[in-house]
Amino acid sequence: MCGIVAYVGPKQAYPILINGLKRLEYRGYDSAGVALLEEELLVYKTKGKVSDLEEHVQNANLGGTIGIAHTRWATHGEPNQVNAHPHFSQSKEIALIHNGIIENYALLKQELQTRGYVFQSSTDTEVLTNLIEDIKLNEGVSLFEAVRIALNQVTGAYAIVVMDKNDPNTLIAARKGSPLVIGIGQNDYFVASDATPIIEYTKNVVYLDDEEVALIRRDKDLKIKTIRNQEKTPYIQKLEMNLTALEKGGYEHFMLKEIYEQPTSIMDSMRGRIHLEQGTVTLGGIIEYEQKLLNANRIIIVACGTSWHAGLVGEYLFEDIARIPVEVEYASEFRYRNPVIYERDVVIAISQSGETADTLAAIELAKSKGATILGICNVVGSSIARATHAGTYTHAGPEIGVASTKAFTAQVTVLTLMALRLAQLRGTIGRSRFMQLITELSLIPEKVEQTLKVSKKVIEIAEKFKDVRNFLYLGRGYNFPVALEGALKLKEISYIHAEGYPAAEMKHGPIALIDEEMPVVVIATNKGTYDKVVSNIQEVKARKGQVIAIVTEGDKEVKHLADYVIEIPETEEMFVPLLATVPLQKLAYHIAVMRNCNVDQPRNLAKSVTVE
Numbered sequence: 001m002c003g004i005v006a007y008v009g010p011k012q013a014y015p016i017l018i019n020g021l022k023r024l025e026y027r028g029y030d031s032a033g034v035a036l037l038e039e040e041l042l043v044y045k046t047k048g049k050v051s052d053l054e055e056h057v058q059n060a061n062l063g064g065t066i067g068i069a070h071t072r073w074a075t076h077g078e079p080n081q082v083n084a085h086p087h088f089s090q091s092k093e094i095a096l097i098h099n100g101i102i103e104n105y106a107l108l109k110q111e112l113q114t115r116g117y118v119f120q121s122s123t124d125t126e127v128l129t130n131l132i133e134d135i136k137l138n139e140g141v142s143l144f145e146a147v148r149i150a151l152n153q154v155t156g157a158y159a160i161v162v163m164d165k166n167d168p169n170t171l172i173a174a175r176k177g178s179p180l181v182i183g184i185g186q187n188d189y190f191v192a193s194d195a196t197p198i199i200e201y202t203k204n205v206v207y208l209d210d211e212e213v214a215l216i217r218r219d220k221d222l223k224i225k226t227i228r229n230q231e232k233t234p235y236i237q238k239l240e241m242n243l244t245a246l247e248k249g250g251y252e253h254f255m256l257k258e259i260y261e262q263p264t265s266i267m268d269s270m271r272g273r274i275h276l277e278q279g280t281v282t283l284g285g286i287i288e289y290e291q292k293l294l295n296a297n298r299i300i301i302v303a304c305g306t307s308w309h310a311g312l313v314g315e316y317l318f319e320d321i322a323r324i325p326v327e328v329e330y331a332s333e334f335r336y337r338n339p340v341i342y343e344r345d346v347v348i349a350i351s352q353s354g355e356t357a358d359t360l361a362a363i364e365l366a367k368s369k370g371a372t373i374l375g376i377c378n379v380v381g382s383s384i385a386r387a388t389h390a391g392t393y394t395h396a397g398p399e400i401g402v403a404s405t406k407a408f409t410a411q412v413t414v415l416t417l418m419a420l421r422l423a424q425l426r427g428t429i430g431r432s433r434f435m436q437l438i439t440e441l442s443l444i445p446e447k448v449e450q451t452l453k454v455s456k457k458v459i460e461i462a463e464k465f466k467d468v469r470n471f472l473y474l475g476r477g478y479n480f481p482v483a484l485e486g487a488l489k490l491k492e493i494s495y496i497h498a499e500g501y502p503a504a505e506m507k508h509g510p511i512a513l514i515d516e517e518m519p520v521v522v523i524a525t526n527k528g529t530y531d532k533v534v535s536n537i538q539e540v541k542a543r544k545g546q547v548i549a550i551v552t553e554g555d556k557e558v559k560h561l562a563d564y565v566i567e568i569p570e571t572e573e574m575f576v577p578l579l580a581t582v583p584l585q586k587l588a589y590h591i592a593v594m595r596n597c598n599v600d601q602p603r604n605l606a607k608s609v610t611v612e
């Protein structure tokens with residue numbers, strides 16, 4: 001969602017800001033803009049991509065060593081130039097960029113209108129800009145104070161950066177609910193929605209907390225206060241990310257690079273956590289909460305999208321080997337449906353970005369009921385990582401492609417480790433079975449490497465089906481979440497309608513869709529309900545559907561029935577999702593490329609969904 005970059009220091013701001021916006025493109029957006037201050041406070045903005053903005057400002061004055069820049073993902077008002085950020089205040093003395101939603105903007109707007117303010121855009125952001133100006137003028141306070149006071153009148157979520165024509169040395173930044181990071185350079189400051197625009201300049205960062213306002217001045221120390229006027233000491237952290245992780249590294253798209261990174265990202269998510277010699281699994285981040293997990297009545301997993309699919313695999317794992325009841329909830333439903341939450345519940349929040357607004361809200365709700373909250377996040381220092389009592393990072397490295405790939409397999413890896421650890425503590429599986437499982441799990445990166453070699457077959461299938469309008473994905477048991485995830489990947493990047501279903505549910509409705517036009521992807525690996533899935537394939541074939549089957553190497557039965565077969569290596573049933581997902585990611589990728597879709601930035605989607 002919206003991306004924020006700001007700079008103050010000795011260098012020219014424009015190149016840093018544009019470069020930063022390009023780093024944030026992966027978040028998803030529909031317009032872009034920049035404000036620079038030299039003698040004048042100048043704002044340039046345009047609908048479209050950052051490259052459109054660059055074209056738009058080709059002959060403009062781009063001087064200045066202070067500036068703010070923004071990519072907007074439309075919420076209030078259509079994506080056009082007027083609604084793009086930065087927004088000027090009425091006097092054009094204040095410029096502001098914003099990520100989030102000001103929920104009471106309509107009321108505030110009415111009040112400002114009665115005081116003579118005229119609005120150019122339909123955004124909530126322009127309302128906040130004028131509110132700050134109004135307070136600054138009427139109360140005769142500094143910009144910092146005006147922002148602080150204004151934010152006390154606002155409900156909703158925000159990450160903002162504000163600058164004032166009359167003060168070329170100062171930026172004000174504040175956040176609530178939407179992320180904001182301040183980078184501290186040698187003698188300059190950077191502000192951004194996440195660390196990706198900052199990493200090439202400095203590794204020293206301060207993550208603002210909710211309701212904190214930062215006073216960022218050229219050549220002066222950083223000052224932070226809460227909106228209730230309490231001083232805070234900035235806590236400086238070191239970034240561990242490196243720059244190469246943010247480049248495509250020779251791949252055509254980030255998504256493809258990330259698909260191919262999975263042997264490494266899965267390995268990194270297991271590193272130091274499986275101890276084959278001692279026969280144990282340890283998860284340092286949650287070690288102090290193991291007793292809570294052991295005493296838990298049940299586990300509730302909250303997440304959205306792909307992370308929710310990983311949670312579903314988690315449910316099967318925890319119940320299967322650790323024999324503890326699990327509920328998997330869409331965070332957006334959980335937060336509003338008055339759920340029953342006990343103090344002895346353990347809630348596991350899963351999120352790649354660590355910024356998903358619904359997941360954050362679900363955490364806050366569960367926390368208020370006294371439950372223990374553990375996180376599984378990819379982005380270090382993210383809001384969810386900080387809002388949970390404890391957690392385990394996935395260590396998948398930055399995921400830039402909007403469609404989640406390596407984060408999913410890393411989440412499933414961490415859930416597997418958690419389930420194994422819990423099973424060991426609860427004594428629900430014997431030692432030799434435990435050893436068998438952790439030995440096999442440690443071979444998974446190699447098997448993913450092998451699975452990645454299926455390209456030729458996948459490309460042939462993509463070629464054949466790239467123009468269809470619908471796809472059905474079927475799986476049972478551990479492979480049901482894989483079917484959901486395969487369908488989600490296809491629809492988000494190729495815009496082909498795809499549905500994931502438990503294979504046995506097909507006859508309760510979706511079977512009506514099947515004819516010779518309908519490709520049906522079936523995950524039919526050789527364990528668990530294999531025979532039943534074979535029957536489901538027969539049902540599809542009897543109605544002339546076209547079957548693309550994911551099978552275990554050496555499979556004979558499905559090979560005779562299916563039109564296309566993709567083989568994956570033999571493994572334990574519970575680890576199949578880690579392998580079977582990979583060819584489905586590749587299928588979606590190749591179909592999207594063949595349809596000329598923007599694979600890394602699909603239309604309407606945002607990488608980090610910071611509004612509900």
Ligand code: F6R
Pocket residue numbers: 304305306307308350351352353354355356359402403404405488489492607608609
């Ligand atoms: C799908 C996808 C989304 C995210 C969802 C949750 O490819 O990326 O469905 O999984 O928006 O995001 P996180 O994991 O960041 O909470």
